[in-house]
Amino acid sequence: MKQFRFTLQALLTVLEQREQTALAAYARALANQSKALERWREAGQLCEEGFRLGRERAAAGAPAAHLAQVQEYCRSMKEFEQLRLAELRRAEQAVDGALAQLLAARQSREAVQRLHRAQRGRYEHACRREEQKLLDELAQHAGVAAEGL
Numbered sequence: 001m002k003q004f005r006f007t008l009q010a011l012l013t014v015l016e017q018r019e020q021t022a023l024a025a026y027a028r029a030l031a032n033q034s035k036a037l038e039r040w041r042e043a044g045q046l047c048e049e050g051f052r053l054g055r056e057r058a059a060a061g062a063p064a065a066h067l068a069q070v071q072e073y074c075r076s077m078k079e080f081e082q083l084r085l086a087e088l089r090r091a092e093q094a095v096d097g098a099l100a101q102l103l104a105a106r107q108s109r110e111a112v113q114r115l116h117r118a119q120r121g122r123y124e125h126a127c128r129r130e131e132q133k134l135l136d137e138l139a140q141h142a143g144v145a146a147e148g149l
Contacts, residue, residue, distance in 0.1 A: 001130050004123045012112045019105040022098065029091070029098040036091040040084040047081045050074040 006012065054070040062070075 001127050004120060006116050006119055008112055008115060015109040015112055019109050022102040022105040026098040026102045029095040033091040033095050036088040040088045043081040043084040047077040050077045
């Protein structure tokens with residue numbers, strides 16, 4: 001019997017490559033999300049540090065002009081924190097999109113692999129049937145030859 005050949009092998013190869021590409025994109029998106037989270041936390045720490053400094057200076061009786069500078073610094077740090085938060089949200093959306101693409105690619109590959117297993121099963125069943133047919137013919141010929149003796 002001829003060798004097994006999966007009729008959709010080229011498609012399976014393309015889908016496997018697509019899945020690997022999607023997996024790499026997902027990993028990059030997760031890394032970017034982690035970096036964005038760290039930057040957001042750092043911005044929050046800067047903001048808290050500014051507020052702490054303002055409270056300390058106000059308690060120490062600092063001049064109003066100095067307190068106004070600290071207040072402006074705190075406002076700009078709060079804006080910076082909000083920018084970092086927006087960046088984090090975009091990174092989270094990118095992770096969600098990359099995960100959706102990865103899952104779609106994986107589902108496509110798995111569907112074609114199920115077809116491969118089914119086709120392979122039919123091939124192996126046909127091979128066993130062919131082998132049994134040959135064994136039956138050999139046994140029949142051996143029986144005819146034994147009768148002729």
